[in-house]
Amino acid sequence: MKENKLTEGSNMMWEASRIMLPEHKELMNHFQKERNRKTKPELAEEEINIISQQLSQSMMEQTKITIELFTAFGENTLKTGTVTKFDIQLRQIKLESKDDYEWIKFSEILSVR
Known part of the structure; x- marks a missing residue:
């Protein structure tokens, strides 16, 4: 099976990001940041x-x-x-x-x- 230029020796996840809109990249970055959010412990x-x-x-x-x-x-x-x-x-x-x-x-x- 012959690979095309987009998939040749690369990860398809990153190849797909080349065609992402800036708004989508911003949303993904925001989601990643929110995943790392800590919650404040409740004080007695x-x-x-x-x-x-x-x-x-x-x-x-x-x-x-x-x-x-x-x-x-x-x-x-x-x-x-x-x-x-x-x-x-x-x-x-x-x-x-x-x-x-x-x-x-x-x-x-x-x-x-």
């Missing part, structure tokens, strides 16, 4: 209380802490600084480090050290 009430105490202590005593933030794709993020403000309505804290600050949502916090 006791863990949430401990985290809240540590955040409050950082604010009252102006001590540095390190916060582990959940990331759906890739490695979790660590942020270090001092808590300077609580926004109860928006459920977030203001974490200052050196000359910069960042607002962090409570829902992103996994642990505090």
Whole structure:
């Protein structure tokens, strides 16, 4: 059996991708990325209380802490600084480090050290 130019010594899956529309490639890339999405672990009430105490202590005593933030794709993020403000309505804290600050949502916090 004679092979044509498209199949000669190659994988048909990749040959087919040569004729894919950009929208289809984008959809395939999105699907592949979503397959790698992690789900945030649920924290027990006791863990949430401990985290809240540590955040409050950082604010009252102006001590540095390190916060582990959940990331759906890739490695979790660590942020270090001092808590300077609580926004109860928006459920977030203001974490200052050196000359910069960042607002962090409570829902992103996994642990505090």
